[in-house]
Amino acid sequence: MTIGIENQHLEFKQQLTDKLDFEKEIIAFLNLREGGVLYIGVADNGEVIGVDNADQLQLKIKDRIKNNIQPSTMGLFDVLLEQHADKTLIKIIIAGGPEKPYYLTKNGMTPKGCFIRIGSASEPMPNDMIEALFAKRVRNSIGNIVSRYQDLSFEQLKIYYNASSYTLNEQFAKNLELMTPDGKLNYAAYLLSDRNGCSIKVGKYSGTDRMNLIENEEYGYCCLVKATKAVLDKLTIENRTFTQITAKERLVRKMLNPVALREAVINAIVHNDFTREVPPKFELFSDRLEITSVGSIPAGLSQEEFFIGYSIPQNKELMRVFKDLEMVEQMGSGIHRILQAYPQSIYQFSQNFIRVVLPFAEGFVESQSDAPEATVQATVQATVQATMQADEHEQKLLAFCQAPKTREQIQQHLGLKNRDHFRKSILNPLLEAGKLALTIPDKPTSPKQRFITVQNPQSGEVS
Template sequence: MSETNRIEYKEKLTRDLDLEKEVIAFLNYLEGGLIYLGIDKQGKVLGVDDIDSDMLKIKDRIKNNIAPSAMGLFDVVAEERDGKDIIKIIVAGGSEKPYFKKKYGMTEKGCFIRVGTAAEPMPQAMIDKLFASRTRNSIGKIKSHRQDLSFEQLHIYYQELNKQFKKNLELLTEDGFLNYAAYLLADVNNVSIKVAKYKGLDRVDLLENNEYGYCSLIKATKSVLDKIAVENTTFATITSKERIERKLWNPVALREAIYNAIVHNDYTREVPPKFEIFDDRIEITSAGSLPDGLSKEDFFEGVSMPRNKELMRIYRDLDLVEQLGSGVPRILKSYGKECFRFMDNFTRMTFPSSEKITEQVTEQVTEQVTEQVTEQVSKLLSVMGRDETTTAELMTKLDMRHRPTFLYNYLQPALDAKLIEMTIPDKPKSSKQRYRLTEKGKQIK
């Protein structure tokens, strides 16, 4: 494949390579783009010698040499092509154009735009026009109406946050006040996500009306995922030869849709996303339509333009979402473009329920199994004995090395479900902290 307006090839990372220029050009380009390292201009795969070191250098250069902050707007991932390791840099079009090299500021030496297959200096008139129309009404720029916020939940998920975490995670306005992103991620807020269940095909007969929130958006997200996972019932058909299982909705597409709705919701409207379950479908509605300038065609092609780059960055740090632009293609693979509906102020995804399996009088028997405990929590309970144990010991038993994944998918859900408990609950970050099974946990185990 040759270079295009959205694809750039570079042979290798060197000090002389003006990587920042290429990234800035894509940040300032509506559709963003891809930069491959380890491929020459003719598309020949050369490979990268020290891929881990180069990936760290790339992240560091983009983070420190470009303004406004591009955090949450790029991914650096390793790929294998023709048996060789290469690096792919995914860059999304940003909403705070113009982006520029910090060293040169908003000048023709610092600003670039993608023209054809090249990154060209941006004319000063375009720089001035983009700056004048720069999006300022974002959760990173809006001052939180509360400044007395605590972040214990965020500390649990990150574990190693330093005193500068508010600045490093872009939870402060330019004036140094906590912003609306900080408010959403704080331990206590007034944001609640609704998960409703109806009898029938309309909103007349409400069976359940659950609200998850008033806490860190990350914790609320986990609660929504757990609730809908329980609702995503497994149906099993048992024949004389095999057991055939299927769920109401594709779990991969459903997970992507939930994250997409929460991370890309337009919180400046002070309207949270909502999830509604009917007899024949699930509807997922988030505030805000497509970002300005992003067409439906671009959206369906996986072009990413994060609405809330601060949230995107943190959810990626915690491995809750994967690389930019990967969510929509996963949804389309199962449900097609028709599942999306773009309104003036909202976006809705509708997933039809799979055909219900009825009892057969021949050799089929239908049974319904509701999963009350996630697979990860079950694994955690299985390695816990009667003795109190540490986080490190549990990770070793589970053969896990990535701490955020363990905390988010295993430990915290078990704590929330009261299946395990802390030995020092009033000091959750104590170095002497241990965990043990509760009576409920012992019964489940």
């Protein structure tokens, strides 16, 4: 079994050795405009060999890329496991880096440390190219801009990480590269902090133009992750189900393709040029959704290469966080998912903006109006009962936590056995809403952690 032949964007290695040849290939792709893909467990002729101890090897690869290459590669690569018949391969997707030239930490910014992809080979980079790339290096990024405020808190971000497979330690700001080289919190930290000036607007119009604005919601002034989830929730609610009766069948589908919708929202936010301090905006019309983000196709990348899926992250710090929280999947896959449902013509490019226009499904009517009255009533009744039960749990929990309580004590008091359901449906929403607080906020997973009800500072009453 073979999986192709090596080319400018594809490299094979049969195994990972202790030599720095592996890093050399990664650096060459980082210095290439479009990036590339490297497989471990494939012979030079494309024959699938496979690897042993894939999970351990995956972690070792991540550590080597992070520790042996400069500048930071955070948010610029994915390390994935891929099955071919009964054999496991490791697939490494590398984006073109915004801070070229990348180099081996050991050898520095020299021809022995910098490499470039030429055909299917990785060659030393000449001194004049190193100097030219360094002169063009992008320095105006959210990672290099110092936040105007330094007294930032990150309770919301810690909650999201605590609910994921990762946790944040005391060095999280440094580890997530939320600090400038001189130790100050950067603009990425500002966007991910509990309070900031970034607000994402979702507008709704009654017709096909902007003449009659009937709804204007703002989601923001909080952690960008929280704002993103709020925008996704809003648009998911707006994405109603439509039906069409044909001679053969009753077709049911959403106004907008749910997968493409989610990818378009995430892409617009993660790749927005926040250095201009303008967030993306979302506008619902009677026939379409328009998503406008600041910025354009990365310099040197053509529209054709953009649609192929070559990835040059605008904000690698945000990309890292969104990937940690599983809001972004495989690097460069978002465009493919969108184009599986819509044509390339939904994209509009200008010098300063990218607009995505997602048309609503044509010839469909809301299925709710076609549903039997008993079904509608049952749905409404079930929703009301679930809401009342959630409210009852919330009030009971807040009353119980007037004094600090452990998670186990709270669950036992509410009579809830499913820990995962309790954490996601009850505990985390109250923490995010600021109604409940951690007694040790800097260490969310501490065995001594307790939860306490937040008092309303204006009235002195329980929130």
